[in-house]
Amino acid sequence: MSAGVAAQSGESAAASAPQAATPAPTPPPAAAAQPAEAATTEDTSGLNIPADVTFIGNREPDVRKATAIVNGQVITETDINQRLALFLASNRIQLPPDQVQAARAQVLRNLIDETIEIQAAAQDEITIQQSELDQYYERFAQSFNKTPAEMSEYLRSINSSERSMKRQILGELAWQRLQQRRINPFVDVGDDEVQAVLARLQASRGTTEYHVAEIFLTATPETSNEVEANANRIIQQLRAGASFQAYARQFSEASTAAVGGDLGWVRAEQLPSEISSILPQMPLGAVTNPIAVPGGYSIIALVDKRQIGVADPRDALLSLIQLSITLPAGTSDAQTRERAQALAQATQSMGGCGHAQATAQALGAELVSNDQVQARQLPPALQDMLLNLSIGQATQPFGGAERISVLVLCGRDDPPQSSGPSFDQIYQQLNEQRINNRAQRYLRDLRRDAVIDYR
Secondary structure: OOHHHHHHOHHHHHHOOOOOOOOOOEOOOHHHOOOOOOOOOOOOOOOOOOOOOOOOOOOOOOOOOOOEEEOOEEEOHHHHHHHHHHHHHHOOOOOOHHHHHHHHHHHHHHHHHHHHHHHHHHHOOOOOOHHHHHHHHHHHHHHOOOOHHHHHHHHHHOOOOHHHHHHHHHHHHHHHHHHHHHOHHHOOOOHHHHHHHHHHHHHOOOOEEEEEEEEEEEOOOOOHHHHHHHHHHHHHHHHOOOOHHHHHHHHOOOHHHHHOOEEEEEOHHHOOHHHHOOHHHOOOOEEOOOEEEOOEEEEEEEEEEEEOOOOOHHHOEEEEEEEEEEOOOOOOHHHHHHHHHHHHHHHHOOOOHHHHHHHHHHHOOEEEEEEEEEHHHOOHHHHHHHHOOOOOOEOOOEEOOOEEEEEEEEEEEOOOOOOOOOHHHHHHHHHHHHHHHHHHHHHHHHHHHOOEEEO
């Protein structure tokens, strides 16, 4: 995360369990565009760098070739090509040409870290057996409904390879076990710390928390325009349906890149003012325009929001019936609106869910029911509409030129009053947070000591 966010959101990470960031590409409010801050010439790095930097000799282009040797181990251009292909295919992303070089540079950085982690595990005499890699690879293939042989053929078809996938698995296992040996045993969370978090949660009961994710891009006064333009290109892809998590992993320069940019649950006042002023106006799933923050630009996604210690209506369990009409090819907009109006009138006057079957038959509609739908699982617009309906009422028609539908509310079980996270949950969250922080410092130390030769 950016420096401002990192300094202020530590408490929130311990207050509640983080969730995966899966924002929908909903346009942000107009207020999301923030002006860039004025550059400062004061050196706060402790490196005694003059404000007026003068370069000596001819300035080389700020481009590195896509190969490197890490402590004697070669990362080839083929390694980068195959890992990039795997990333693009698994996240269903097609990068425009002007973003390919930045993605390749990020893949190279990831491969360097992965190599350093594998080497550190080997130096600690941690061995990952080939049988373990094969088992993990088989489970990965099963997640794609493929056999290992079919998965290997698929990877070749997208210009990746089984070797590249197993190398990624090796890196994850090696780093995980190195942390278990070198970091986890030395992390300690006291009961008084947990009680302090519980007390703060009780004191803040009823206030709003936001589950946010961030892509942070560093910028200097000289590179600000270029970085902002790159951020806008990323946002364009996100609003076209690209995965926020995937882009955060590849492009974000924050420590949260490894977890898809997930900042967890935070209160607005824990974030930099440039971000906190925007959050209350953002709809769920929205992605902001680039926000100028100290050190660069942030792209923020609002994953979810809630009130601390208060039952969330979106946790209600709904019993729903959906009536859907499939429209023939070539249906005009006017015809679609006409069928939608007929569907709305029929469902609003049908007298409740008991007449849904007869209404569906009369309309030639398909009927599907589900008694176990949590409100928050639905798109935000449908959440708001359904939670304001009475039993037996129907939503407005929704859909498009191929299919229109309505949802009828047949029952609702409201969630019990929230008691907040338990002692054990907070303990676990604090413990994981400290492990992650130590792991980041450990990796920085390994990077500092590594000998990396770019070719």
